[in-house]
Amino acid sequence: MHLETQLVAGVLSVELTLFAVAAVVYLAHGMWLSATRARRTERVVAAREALMLALAAPEGHLAEHQSLRALPKPIQFEVLAELAQSLGGTMNERIGEAADALGLTVRAERRCGSPLWWRRLQAVQQLALVGRGDRVVPPLLADRDAHVRAAAAAWSSDHPEPPTLVALIGLLESDRGSRFAVQDALLRLGDRAVPPVADYLRVNDGEVVLPALRIAVGLASPTFMAPALRLTGDPSPRVRSAAADLLGAVGGEEAVGALVLLLVDPIAPVRGAAARALARLDHWPAAARLADLLLDEDWAVRREAALALRGLGPTGEMLLMQAARADIAPAAQIARLTLAAPAPA
Amino acid sequence: MNLDVLSLLAHGLARLETAILVYFLLVNSFYGLLLLVAALQLWVYAMRTRSEARWRVLGSEVTPRITILAPAFDEANTIERSLRTLLTLYYPSLEVLVVNDGSHDGTMAVLLARFDLEQFQPLDEPRVTHQPLRAIYRSRSYPNLVVIDKENGGKADALNAGLNAATGELVCAMDADTVVEPDAMQRLVRPFLTSDDLVAAGGTIMVLNGTTMEGGRVVARASRRWLPGIQTAEYLRAFLFGRLGFNQLGGNLIVSGAFGLFRRESMLAIGGYQHDTVGEDMELVLRLRRTGVERGGPSRVEFVPDPVAWTEVPASLRVLGGSATAGTAGWPTYSGATGGSSSIRATG
Numbered sequence: 277m278h279l280e281t282q283l284v285a286g287v288l289s290v291e292l293t294l295f296a297v298a299a300v301v302y303l304a305h306g307m308w309l310s311a312t313r314a315r316r317t318e319r320v321v322a323a324r325e326a327l328m329l330a331l332a333a334p335e336g337h338l339a340e341h342q343s344l345r346a347l348p349k350p351i352q353f354e355v356l357a358e359l360a361q362s363l364g365g366t367m368n369e370r371i372g373e374a375a376d377a378l379g380l381t382v383r384a385e386r387r388c389g390s391p392l393w394w395r396r397l398q399a400v401q402q403l404a405l406v407g408r409g410d411r412v413v414p415p416l417l418a419d420r421d422a423h424v425r426a427a428a429a430a431w432s433s434d435h436p437e438p439p440t441l442v443a444l445i446g447l448l449e450s451d452r453g454s455r456f457a458v459q460d461a462l463l464r465l466g467d468r469a470v471p472p473v474a475d476y477l478r479v480n481d482g483e484v485v486l487p488a489l490r491i492a493v494g495l496a497s498p499t500f501m502a503p504a505l506r507l508t509g510d511p512s513p514r515v516r517s518a519a520a521d522l523l524g525a526v527g528g529e530e531a532v533g534a535l536v537l538l539l540v541d542p543i544a545p546v547r548g549a550a551a552r553a554l555a556r557l558d559h560w561p562a563a564a565r566l567a568d569l570l571l572d573e574d575w576a577v578r579r580e581a582a583l584a585l586r587g588l589g590p591t592g593e594m595l596l597m598q599a600a601r602a603d604i605a606p607a608a609q610i611a612r613l614t615l616a617a618p619a620p621a
Numbered sequence: 622m623n624l625d626v627l628s629l630l631a632h633g634l635a636r637l638e639t640a641i642l643v644y645f646l647l648v649n650s651f652y653g654l655l656l657l658v659a660a661l662q663l664w665v666y667a668m669r670t671r672s673e674a675r676w677r678v679l680g681s682e683v684t685p686r687i688t689i690l691a692p693a694f695d696e697a698n699t700i701e702r703s704l705r706t707l708l709t710l711y712y713p714s715l716e717v718l719v720v721n722d723g724s725h726d727g728t729m730a731v732l733l734a735r736f737d738l739e740q741f742q743p744l745d746e747p748r749v750t751h752q753p754l755r756a757i758y759r760s761r762s763y764p765n766l767v768v769i770d771k772e773n774g775g776k777a778d779a780l781n782a783g784l785n786a787a788t789g790e791l792v793c794a795m796d797a798d799t800v801v802e803p804d805a806m807q808r809l810v811r812p813f814l815t816s817d818d819l820v821a822a823g824g825t826i827m828v829l830n831g832t833t834m835e836g837g838r839v840v841a842r843a844s845r846r847w848l849p850g851i852q853t854a855e856y857l858r859a860f861l862f863g864r865l866g867f868n869q870l871g872g873n874l875i876v877s878g879a880f881g882l883f884r885r886e887s888m889l890a891i892g893g894y895q896h897d898t899v900g901e902d903m904e905l906v907l908r909l910r911r912t913g914v915e916r917g918g919p920s921r922v923e924f925v926p927d928p929v930a931w932t933e934v935p936a937s938l939r940v941l942g943g944s945a946t947a948g949t950a951g952w953p954t955y956s957g958a959t960g961g962s963s964s965i966r967a968t969g
Contacts, residue, residue: 287642361676394668401672422815423669430677456814459683494682575746583744616742 316351323347323355331359331367345378353380357405368407375406388412393421400424404431417443422453429454433461441465441472448487449480455487463494470497477503481510489518496525508534516541517549524553532559539565544574551577555584560591567595570607578606582614655866662865666926670808678807678814679713685813686714687806687882688789692779692796693719695726699798701735706837708763712806717766720783723752723773737762743786749893751781776878777894777901784885784893792885798933799879800829800839805928809882812923820909820919821883823876824928825860828853830936839931848941852934864924873922874910878902880930883909884919 323343344352353375360371375381380402387399388409400416403409409431416428417440425447432440447458462469469491476488477500485507492500500522507519520538523531535557538550551569554562566588569581585592599611678684689707693700700719707717721729732738738758752774760766771782780794791813793806809824830849833841867873876883878901891908898904906922913920935941 284638284642287646357672361674397669398672401674404674405672426815427673430674452817453815456681456683457677460677460681463682490683579744579746610744613742613744 319343319347320351320355323352324358327355327359331363331370344374349378349380349383352378353384353402356380357402360405360407372406372408375408381406381408385409385412388416393419393424396424397421397427400427400431404434407434410435410437414440414443417447422451425451426454426457429457429461433464436465436468438472441469445472445476445488448476448491449484459487459491462491466495467497470495470499474499474503477507481507481515483512483514486514486518489515489522493518493522493525498526498528501526501528501530505530505534508538513541513543513546516543516546520546520549520553524549524556527557532557532562535559536562536565539569544572544577547572548574548577548580551580551584555580555587558588560588563588563591563595566592567599570596570599570610571604572606575610578610579614582610586614652862655870656862658869659862659866662869663861663926670811670927675804675807678810679711681713684713685791685810686716686789687712687791687793687810688716688718688783688787688885689793689795690780690783690787691717691719691799692722692776692783693724693728694722694773694776694779695724695728696798697724697726697728697731700728700731702837703798703800704732704736704766706800708766709803709837710801710806711804712810714789715765715806716787716789717763718769718783718787719767720769720771720779722771722775722779729768729770732768733758736760736766736768738768745785747785748889749781749784751778751785754782757786775896777896777898781893784888787885789885791882792888793880793882794878795881795930796879796932799826800834800837800931801880802929802931803838805880805930809880809925809928812925813882813884816921816923818913818919818921819884819923820887820913821876821881821906821922822925823864823873823881823922824925824930826856826877826879826930826932828856829931829933832931846936848936848938849934852941856934860924861926865926868924871921873924874906875903876906876922879932880928887913887919890916890918 323346326343344355347355356371356375360368363371372381384399384402385408387395388403389412390396390399396416396419400409400413403413404427413428413431413435414437416424417432419425419428429444429447432444441462444458444462447454448462451458462473473488473491473495474497477485477492480488489507492504504519504522504526507515508523510516510519516538520535523535532554535550535553538546539554539562541547541550547569551566554566563585566581566584570578570585572578572581582596585596593615596611596615599607600615602608689710691703691707696703704717704719719732721732738760740756740758743754743757752772755770755772758768758770760768767786769782769786771779784792791810793809795801805824809822812819812822828849829839831845832839864873864875881902883905887909888905891905891912894901894905895908910920910922912918
């Protein structure tokens, strides 16, 4: 019993000590925050104002401003980055020059080689903001951390060198962690991304090509015609659907021919995608084929066919009205619903 | 004899004391571990997002479409303000779907009058069951606003009706009286952009009582009243300590009904929300995780610390007791954090 009392007393004293330490740390941190934050905010605001005035003047180096130089390096970068995000062209180049003059670029480039992921990540993000890092960032597309790879991919959208594009396409297939950043970067690159994406689609098949197909739909270049036609024969229904979407984006005689064939695909989502694509191309001669799909066993296909017919204008609407008056229940139902719906916004 | 009894009693009490001590030692050790893990997670999250350019999400063609499901019951006084806030969220591909769950107070009349609605026929096949629809409307002024008017069936039923009509790849379930930070959706969607195995994500929810609002946004954040103040601390504890800690341990079982993002296909695959349950938020997440694991689909749930939505909490002990019983029976630890103070719950 004596032992237990001692144990309780010991535990209580440890808890009290912990509580006291926590309270002291908490209060000290609060005091430190309130003391430093106001001072820092004042300095940042002064630096920001000086930079804005300097940018408004055609000449003069931003880095020469004392208010900017007086700030710690990370805050200097923050102030420059704030401006860089809302500027472009020569103004942005001046921001980059200021980063060079203040030694921020060199510092970030050095940090790209750090063994710590958060340093590499922040360095890439900073270099992207000031438009620097041509030498050190491309290797980070193969970094072991997905977030660093994603940041490097985002950087690439402003630096479309051929080896970088090839590395981006490689990430598209294998790396879910950075896929959004890669897709976004390729779409932002526009026409410059067309050749590598087309090359990739020419030689690959199966569901790994789905992210690339999505980009191709966004880029909608005729260069994608041949790979899209080839992929309409892919064993995967998801790939055939995506290829139909791509053909709908690209258009042309060959595309229409392939899409009409896909209207009788054994898999419902593929038939639906083909109907949607034909509507996108405004291909009214396919109206009769689309009207046949109003009898499809799958609701989603009937829906796509009905919407496609409505999108084709008078020809399609006439066929919808015919179907609505007919006695065949599924076709009449979807036709009536579609005719009653308001035009798309 | 009396001395023996007293001695036995003293001995028993000493044993009980030791047992209680050991119990709290274990509990506090676990909480300590959770706190450390949460602190680490918070630091990692801060490092990953510190210099991130979120404008890329805002201007991207590959950002997934999100449908906000906002069930409303007798919210005529607040629905316009809440909806205008939702319609101005900073997200590129957003659909706002309000489900009027058979309100009696003129909620539907307010919607019709203020949002220039026109009726249309849905072309989608219903995949989950719910009470009959009266009509579906689309706004002429706000092309991304859809309003469903249906018979009363409770919150779960209203959310199911919304699930059927939603067009987003992701759906965000929230109460109609929830106020969301303008850029919260950009932050909440983040884990879905980097992961295929994620089925749901939740964000931090804060207490709306006592805050100052301007133009539908919260501008001053402190509640001066003691009960909402205590609940503010409890919300912070539950979200930034409990859920963030469980994130790393893979044990997150709740995504708040007041603000959470889900994969729509996964929700439909499990038949949507269940009507006959008192804690539909947790029940839904459990079924999503179980189905994902069994079928090999997405099954992970993640808590994202910085998206913030604001929701009203009970301002009196009587209401607080009622809401804890109705909303979170059996899960007192998260009684404050499951949100769901919406009036719609009373109809279920």
